[in-house]
Amino acid sequence: xxxxxxxxxxxxxxxxxxxxxxxxxxxxxxxxxxxxxxxxxxxxxxxxxxxxxxxxxxxxxxxxxxxxxxxxxxxxxxxxxxxx
Numbered sequence: 001x002x003x004x005x006x007x008x009x010x011x012x013x014x015x016x017x018x019x020x021x022x023x024x025x026x027x028x029x030x031x032x033x034x035x036x037x038x039x040x041x042x043x044x045x046x047x048x049x050x051x052x053x054x055x056x057x058x059x060x061x062x063x064x065x066x067x068x069x070x071x072x073x074x075x076x077x078x079x080x081x082x083x084x
Contacts, residue, residue: 001033002034002036003033003072004029004032004033006077007077013081018082021061021082025057028062028064032054033075036066037068039053039054042065051078053065057082061082062080062083064077064079066078
């Protein structure tokens with residue numbers, strides 16, 4: 001299991017997610033605790049890169065960008081975006 005870590009900025013982004021996005025975000029966070037590398041690389045030229053993202057919520061209008069720290073079994077949330 002991986003530990004999830006976030007900054008004050010990311011915590012603020014999460015706080016401002018609309019209600020219909022929260023279930024999807026919580027589900028995505030649970031996936032990150034178990035299989036963070038299942039997300040897509042932000043660099044299509046380097047599919048094994050450790051900066052990754054997953055979409056969430058209705059119509060995939062949310063995205064969470066994160067860094068996988070394999071050695072520490074940690075995921076650092078970098079950015080949470082919502083378009084809607």
